[in-house]
Amino acid sequence: MLSEAVRSISANLSTTVAATMTVLIGMFLLGLVIAFATYARSWSDDVKSGLVVKVFHDRDATPKQVDAVRVVLERDSLVNQNRIEFVSAKEGLEQMQKDRPDLFSAKLPYNPLGPAWTVYPKRAEDVEQIANRLGAKTERYPAGVHNVTYGKEKARRILKVANIINAIFGIAVLVLVSAAAILIANTIRLSIFARRREIEVMKLVGATNWFVRGPFMLEGLLCGLTGSVLAVILLFLSKEVALPSILPRLASDPGVGALGFWLIALILMGVGLVLGAAGSGLTLRRFLRV
Amino acid sequence: MTAVQENTLVTDSPVDLAEQAAPQSESAAAAARAMIVFDGVEKVYDPDVVALETASFVIEKGEFVFLVGPSGSGKSTLIRLLLKEIEPTSGRIFVGGRDLGRLRRSKVPQLRRNIGCVFQDFKLLPNRNAGENVAYALKVQGEGRNAIRRKVPEVLGLVGLTHKTDSYPDELSGGEQQRVSIARAFVNHPPLLVCDEPTGNLDPDTSVGIMQLLYRINRSGTTVLMATHDREMVDKMRRRVIALEDGRIARDERRGGYTTE
Numbered sequence: 001m002l003s004e005a006v007r008s009i010s011a012n013l014s015t016t017v018a019a020t021m022t023v024l025i026g027m028f029l030l031g032l033v034i035a036f037a038t039y040a041r042s043w044s045d046d047v048k049s050g051l052v053v054k055v056f057h058d059r060d061a062t063p064k065q066v067d068a069v070r071v072v073l074e075r076d077s078l079v080n081q082n083r084i085e086f087v088s089a090k091e092g093l094e095q096m097q098k099d100r101p102d103l104f105s106a107k108l109p110y111n112p113l114g115p116a117w118t119v120y121p122k123r124a125e126d127v128e129q130i131a132n133r134l135g136a137k138t139e140r141y142p143a144g145v146h147n148v149t150y151g152k153e154k155a156r157r158i159l160k161v162a163n164i165i166n167a168i169f170g171i172a173v174l175v176l177v178s179a180a181a182i183l184i185a186n187t188i189r190l191s192i193f194a195r196r197r198e199i200e201v202m203k204l205v206g207a208t209n210w211f212v213r214g215p216f217m218l219e220g221l222l223c224g225l226t227g228s229v230l231a232v233i234l235l236f237l238s239k240e241v242a243l244p245s246i247l248p249r250l251a252s253d254p255g256v257g258a259l260g261f262w263l264i265a266l267i268l269m270g271v272g273l274v275l276g277a278a279g280s281g282l283t284l285r286r287f288l289r290v
Numbered sequence: 291m292t293a294v295q296e297n298t299l300v301t302d303s304p305v306d307l308a309e310q311a312a313p314q315s316e317s318a319a320a321a322a323r324a325m326i327v328f329d330g331v332e333k334v335y336d337p338d339v340v341a342l343e344t345a346s347f348v349i350e351k352g353e354f355v356f357l358v359g360p361s362g363s364g365k366s367t368l369i370r371l372l373l374k375e376i377e378p379t380s381g382r383i384f385v386g387g388r389d390l391g392r393l394r395r396s397k398v399p400q401l402r403r404n405i406g407c408v409f410q411d412f413k414l415l416p417n418r419n420a421g422e423n424v425a426y427a428l429k430v431q432g433e434g435r436n437a438i439r440r441k442v443p444e445v446l447g448l449v450g451l452t453h454k455t456d457s458y459p460d461e462l463s464g465g466e467q468q469r470v471s472i473a474r475a476f477v478n479h480p481p482l483l484v485c486d487e488p489t490g491n492l493d494p495d496t497s498v499g500i501m502q503l504l505y506r507i508n509r510s511g512t513t514v515l516m517a518t519h520d521r522e523m524v525d526k527m528r529r530r531v532i533a534l535e536d537g538r539i540a541r542d543e544r545r546g547g548y549t550t551e
Contacts, residue, residue, distance in 0.1 A: 201413045204373070205474065206403035207430040208396075 004215035008195075009222065015191035016223060022187045023227025023276060024234070026180025027268045031235045033176055034264050037169030044162030048124035051155050053131045056147040057114040059089070065144025066115055069134075072142065073119055078130050083120035089113045114146070127155050177271070185279045188220055192283055199284075216280045224276020225269065232265040322387035325351045325482055325513040326372065331381035333367050333537075341367040343537045344381065349515065351481070354508045356524050357517040358548055359534035365517040368534070369486050372515075373405060374398050386481060403431055406475030406483040406512075410490035412467045414459040420446065420470045421455040427474045445477040446470075449503055465496035469503065476507055483507060485516040489523065497523060521548040 009016045055073075057066055073084050087095070092113045097104045121127050128136075131150040135141040141148060192199070202212045239261060326349040333342040342364045349355050357365050370376045371383060374390050383390045386404060393401060407413075414423050421442050428438045446452050449469040459467055468488055475483055485504065489497035501523055508514045518524060524531060524547060531546030532539060541550065 197413075198415055198417075201415055202426075202430070203399075204402060204407055204413065205427040205430055206399045206401075208399045211399075211430055 004218075008215055009219055012191055012194070015187070015194065016219065019184065019187040019191060019220070019223040019276075020227045020230075022183045023180070023224050023272050024230045026176070026183060026275075027228045027231035027272050028234050030173070030176050030180060030271065031231055031264055031268050032238075033169065033172045034267065035235075035239075035261075037173060038264075040165045040169060044158075044165055047158050048162060049120075051121070051124045051127045051151065051158065053117075053119040053121065053127055053134070053148065053150045055117040055119065055134060055145055056149075057116060057144050058146050059112065059114040061114055061144035065142070069117060069142055069145060072134065073117065076130060076133060078121055078123070078126040080120045080122045085118040085120075087116040087118055089115050092116055124155075125159060127151075180271075181275055181279070184224075184275050185283060188223075188276075188280045189283045192216065192280065213281060213284050216284055217277050220276035220278075220280030221273055222276070224272040224274070224279075227276070228269045228272025231268055231272070235265070235268075236261070322384075323351070324348045324384070325353070325386060326515065327382075327384040328368075329382040329384070331371065331378045331383055333364075333371060333376065334379045340537050342371070342378075345537075345539050346381075347532060347539065347542055349513060351513055352508070352511055353530060354505070354514045354527075355516070355530045355532060356527070356546075357515060357532050357534065358519070358524060359540075363534040364537040365534055366486060367537075369484055369515075369517060372484060373407065374401060399430075403478055404480050404482065406472075406478065406480040408468070408471050408475050408483065408485040408488045410487040412459070412464075412471045414467055414471055414474075416459050419456050419458050420451060420462065420466075420473075423459070423470055424474045424477050427477055431478065441477055445473045448476070448506075449473045463496075464492050465499060468492060468496075468500055472500070472503060472507075476512070480512065482513045482515070485514065485518075487518055488516065489518065489520050494522070501527070524548040 055069060057069070070084070070086075073079055074081065089111050092115070093108075093111050096113070119130060121130055127150040131137075131148050134145070134148045136148040136150065199212055326347075328345050328347050331342060331345045332340070334340050345364075345368070357368065359365055367376070371378055371390075372385060374393065378391070385401065388401070390401070415426065418426065424442050424445060425438045428441060433441075443452065443455070446455055449472055451466060451469050451473065454462060454466060454470075457466075459470070462470065468491075472488070483504070488504070489500050492500065497520060504514055504516065505527075528545045528547070531541065531543050531548070533541035533546075
């Protein structure tokens with residue numbers, strides 16, 4: 001069967017090359033989109049993970065009042081219980097001095113800050129609700145609390161952008177996969193159509209469907225494999241050579257990264273193989289009814 | 291001629307179709323003995339074009355039968371029914387004792403391997419040379435390389451084309467191409483050879499050569515059914531003639547001519 005496939009590939013080189021190129025282009029674009037999509041997702045996740053609720057106590061808040069807030073937070077199901085951080089007045093000041101040294105050119109006579117809580121949500125989308133439960137909306141805070149913030153506008157905008165990015169890339173992946181599938185199926189159909197007489201003869205001398213289909217599917221498989229391997233090579237080159245010069249800081253962001261390159265490569269080869277083999281196998285069905 | 295004489299083993303070849311039948315009645319037993327049985331076969335194409343109208347005939351093993359009639363009289367329909375390319379609207383068809391109506395689709399390749407086919411337009415694979423075209427029919431059956439190496443030269447010798455083994459179809463004349471296609475049809479030594487106007491595209495002299503070849507194949511025990519327009523040939527050979535007209539069997543004569551005198 002392999003010899004039959006190799007034979008038909010060399011006999012129909014132009015259509016084979018066309019099919020391989022189609023796979024190559026389709027898989028290259030798909031690879032790019034997957035890389036960017038996963039990168040964008042990871043970026044928006046990173047930004048979203050920076051969304052926190054901050055609860056500021058009065059300077060003279062009693063330990064009892066602080067404890068009451070702790071109890072409220074610990075009972076809140078939207079809060080990530082492992083990440084309720086207490087910031088004492090002293091730590092708060094030190095943090096502030098580190099962040100904005102320009103404000104602290106003179107030594108302060110006393111610490112103007114009270115203790116505070118930094119609360120991480122389970123889902124970034126819930127910051128607003130958590131804050132509202134502590135009175136952020138009505139500005140009627142629990143006793144001993146003088147402010148609750150969650151970066152209102154910033155949070156909204158970040159979440160909106162993240163959602164848009166997710167939607168755009170989801171659609172792009174969908175469109176690309178189906179476009180690649182249709183293109184490949186068409187190319188294969190052309191090559192099969194050019195050989196439908198051949199198939200007719202095969203059937204007439206008593207070839208079983210699988211005997212006819214086998215070489216075609218193997219051919220599709222080889223096209224798919226070759227195309228996707230070439231696409232992976234091309235992607236690798238663009239990742240190593242082109243990307244750093246276009247977006248030098250993209251690769252260096254800590255905590256943000258696309259899906260691993262080799263994982264993408266594996267996905268592409270799998271998709272290419274399946275598209276090639278299934279494409280030719282399914283297209284053949286019509287011509288096998290002799 | 292030795293090759294042809296060897297071919298008498300055709301009748302008891304391992305793929306003898308008759309063994310598959312389980313005759314229940316006397317007519318069924320007769321059906322099992324005959325090569326081809328058409329029992330009230332009708333074929334109506336959509337919407338209501340009658341291609342074949344209640345055709346009934348029996349062709350015994352080893353017969354040579356001409357199928358004559360003008361274009362559109364149903365010759366090709368009859369042949370396509372034999373190959374189970376199409377299904378009859380009603381009636382039953384037996385080939386080598388096998389009821390085609392009860393033959394599963396997956397067994398159709400098996401059926402076709404037992405029927406050699408020769409066509410007016412040769413139907414050779416253009417990207418394979420003569421030897422490979424013949425070998426393909428063997429490969430399809432899963433024959434080993436050694437068997438192929440043995441059988442292909444043998445059958446090409448039979449049709450007189452040993453020296454053209456490596457020629458591609460477009461390097462061969464019409465008559466030579468038809469010889470290759472006969473070699474391909476016969477390389478499995480099928481019990482039945484079906485020819486659809488095999489001389490239709492050939493000049494008279496070449497046609498005679500092809501007919502002689504088919505005659506020799508028939509003498510070796512293979513049943514030959516040949517659809518043709520070639521009046522001269524039919525009149526000269528004086529074999530059984532089944533004449534079709536507008537989908538009906540107009541005539542069935544033991545030693546007939548192309549037309550009734």
